[in-house]
Amino acid sequence: MLQVTVMSVMPSDDIRLLDPYSLLAALGKKVIRPGGRGSSEAIFRLADFQPAQQVLDIGCGVGTTAIQIASRFGCQVTAVDIDNRMIGFAESNIHKAGVTEKISLQQGDILALPYADSVFDVVTIEAVSMFIRDQQAAIREAVRVCKPGGYVFDHEFVWVRTPPADLRLEFDNIVCSGMSFETEHEWRDLFLYSGQHDIQVIPIPFDLLTFRGMLRDEGLSGTISFLARTLSRQAYISRMLWLIRVLNKVAPYLSSVVIACKKKDGGTNSFQSSHQF
Numbered sequence: 001m002l003q004v005t006v007m008s009v010m011p012s013d014d015i016r017l018l019d020p021y022s023l024l025a026a027l028g029k030k031v032i033r034p035g036g037r038g039s040s041e042a043i044f045r046l047a048d049f050q051p052a053q054q055v056l057d058i059g060c061g062v063g064t065t066a067i068q069i070a071s072r073f074g075c076q077v078t079a080v081d082i083d084n085r086m087i088g089f090a091e092s093n094i095h096k097a098g099v100t101e102k103i104s105l106q107q108g109d110i111l112a113l114p115y116a117d118s119v120f121d122v123v124t125i126e127a128v129s130m131f132i133r134d135q136q137a138a139i140r141e142a143v144r145v146c147k148p149g150g151y152v153f154d155h156e157f158v159w160v161r162t163p164p165a166d167l168r169l170e171f172d173n174i175v176c177s178g179m180s181f182e183t184e185h186e187w188r189d190l191f192l193y194s195g196q197h198d199i200q201v202i203p204i205p206f207d208l209l210t211f212r213g214m215l216r217d218e219g220l221s222g223t224i225s226f227l228a229r230t231l232s233r234q235a236y237i238s239r240m241l242w243l244i245r246v247l248n249k250v251a252p253y254l255s256s257v258v259i260a261c262k263k264k265d266g267g268t269n270s271f272q273s274s275h276q277f
């Protein structure tokens with residue numbers, strides 16, 4: 001297990017520069033993806049995890065999904081993230097959940113995963129590929145490490161209506177610098193380009209920061225702790241108000257999906273596609 005120290009008192013200037021997911025992680029939020037726990041539950045239903053399966057969670061953030069897969073389904077999970085701060089949060093959460101022997105936590109980049117071909121039964125990616133410049137290479141890499149007949153699940157934002165150009169610019173370049181995504185067709189295409197055809201797209205509502213979404217994802221005590229932590233510093237309050245303001249403006253144009261892809265093993269497709277290409 002990596003040893004990473006999480007800074008407990010962050011200077012206000014650093015808080016003002018935090019990207020949204022680092023901010024939410026610093027405030028103790030456990031679920032940091034557009035569809036909240038709903039997206040993970042969709043993945044769990046489709047994956048039909050079996051004990052002792054090898055699972056890779058790419059861009060694991062604070063470790064919530066890896067912990068669920070290990071504790072609920074008994075799988076052996078490798079959780080990887082590029083960001084040391086996230087690894088630190090994940091390490092602490094995995095320890096608290098008592099599943100250290102079930103989860104191997106590693107620093108790594110989705111574009112260059114340090115694993116051989118075809119080693120994982122299931123690969124999960126939640127709200128990660130949208131931050132990657134070469135998304136085709138990212139998906140190819142995730143598919144590479146998955147066993148033939150195994151599954152790759154990718155949960156990402158999608159535009160459901162074209163937003164005004166200035167709003168889109170603000171969202172892509174200021175809210176999450178370098179973020180980029182289009183429609184569910186674009187995500188599906190990335191899997192098609194990687195040579196996969198057995199693909200299902202499941203729509204998941206975007207309600208990460210609604211009160212209902214907070215309660216569902218963090219529970220009552222988690223929501224109260226999150227609010228208390230936010231209110232504890234002016235820099236947190238300002239940054240959260242800024243984030244909520246932008247997300248409220250952009251929410252009518254946004255939704256999210258889970259893309260489920262069964263890696264080719266020479267057999268026939270098992271998913272019924274929801275759209276024709």
Ligand SMILES: C[S@@+](CC[C@H](N)C(=O)[O-])C[C@H]1O[C@@H](n2cnc3c(N)ncnc32)[C@H](O)[C@@H]1O
Nearest residue numbers: 021032033059060061082083086109110126127
């Ligand atoms: C929006 S957060 C999602 C975290 C987690 N998957 C979840 O759903 O709660 C995006 C995560 O992707 C990680 N990330 C960004 N670029 C990455 C890369 N190139 N390779 C691996 N992880 C990356 C970030 O550090 C962050 O933890």
